[in-house]
């Protein structure tokens with residue numbers, strides 16, 4: 374099939390639709406596309422039945438998962454006996470990053486914002502001790518020490534709505550003004566971590582964001598579309614799916630209505646925080662190690678870990694376990710605790726990094742929010758507004774937030790990688806009003822099946838550590854009743870260490 378024909382065929386197709394079939398393989402592209410996926414984990418679990426049991430080791434604490442939560446737990450165990458196992462080739466989880474010929478780029482979480490003074494002391498204390506933030510008295514807020522990674526305020530974001538550029542995703546007008554008036558009344562009360570939010574606001578966790586707003590405003594379909602975009606972009610679900618607490622938190626967790634809030638985005642995105650936390654340890658962090666099963670034994674746990682590179686099983690006897698991996702896998706790893714998290718809903722995400730030879734107009738905008746016929750497409754981040762690592766190269770990072778029911782179809786990404794890149798290129802071409810194909814050098818696609826827990830009604834303020842079965846096994850991670858945010862992930866790791874007996 375010729376490329377032109379393919380483009381015509383697919384111009385109306387959304388990503389979920391494209392993923393349904395493998396019939397799109399024929400389209401050829403001039404650039405290479407590489408896929409990163411953990412979709413083969415199931416196959417590995419099956420194959421590992423035949424791996425030799427290599428050796429038994431002991432450790433005081435075993436941490437499952439090398440994302441932000443696992444590493445923040447590890448940061449508390451400096452000088453102690455622990456092992457952290459991460460199944461991927463690299464640390465980071467949904468805050469991972471990659472390098473191509475010296476160009477560094479984020480493959481998931483890409484930023485954080487300055488922290489108000491009333492945010493939780495423990496996380497701020499850790500970030501300060503890692504030399505990441507400092508208190509700024511004149512602002513009464515914490516900001517980032519590596520100020521070269523703060524994105525210029527007026528170039529932070531713009532919205533591209535079906536070909537028309539405007540400042541914000543929410544349409545301009547009195548409805549938006551009234552909406553912001555309501556949201557601003559919550560400013561100062563939507564703290565992080567969310568577990569510190571005053572009980573006076575806990576009722577917001579019982580209703581959906583849209584039902585909460587419908588009682589107060591006459592919402593237009595266009596306005597709801599904008600709200601849905603924002604909620605999908607940060608929480609993985611629409612305004613009807615997430616709780617009012619999550620929705621209000623999004624708009625009121627920082628002094629957006631009275632101040633300029635610093636936005637921090639290093640080239641490697643939130644991988645920056647991972648690097649800082651990992652640097653605390655010389656040893657104890659193991660990548661390509663997949664935790665296969667956890668069984669309570671005597672006073673501790675017998676943990677079987679697949680050493681992926683060596684194709685062997687390591688049996689580890691641990692006194693304590695901190696489980697910071699995604700909780701859906703407990704079904705296989707620790708079945709007696711799966712029911713605690715059974716109700717979790719996860720949005721899958723696809724992230725595409727286009728490495729381009731930069732001839733595009735500048736300066737660009739950092740975040741380019743795009744409203745198109747495909748609600749799963751979230752637009753792209755343009756590295757032009759970040760500190761670049763190689764002159765003449767630019768990275769355009771496009772994001773898709775998929776509905777949970779698309780997860781099964783992610784197995785078709787590898788077969789459709791060229792098509793997915795082509796489809797995304799169409800959006801970029803629309804934005805730049807020219808065909809940028811000849812500038813594209815390489816495309817990376819990161820596939821994340823259980824990427825974002827959707828904070829529906831009842832999900833937040835519900836830490837399962839309080840009702841866990843095994844005293845010495847605690848849970849960390851944003852999918853333990855947290856918003857999918859860096860601050861929450863860090864706090865969950867610190868809490869998991871505190872929760873343990875002894």
Ligand SMILES: Cc1cc2nc3c(=O)[nH]c(=O)nc-3n(C[C@H](O)[C@H](O)[C@H](O)COP(=O)(O)OP(=O)(O)OC[C@H]3O[C@@H](n4cnc5c(N)ncnc54)[C@H](O)[C@@H]3O)c2cc1C
Pocket residue numbers: 437438439440441442443458459460461464465466467468480481482483484485643662663664665697698699702706722724772821824825849850851852857858859860862
């Ligand atoms: C596309 C995307 C963009 C985002 N952008 C932002 C952002 O800009 N700012 C922000 O604050 N937040 C953002 N987030 C939210 C982000 O998820 C959190 O900030 C945080 O990184 C979550 O960390 P975590 O440790 O809880 O989970 P994860 O990052 O999911 O880490 C879990 C880790 O456990 C590993 N693991 C799982 N099972 C096993 C096992 N059996 N054995 C060994 N290892 C295992 C996984 O491989 C993974 O590395 C984004 C999320 C997504 C998906």
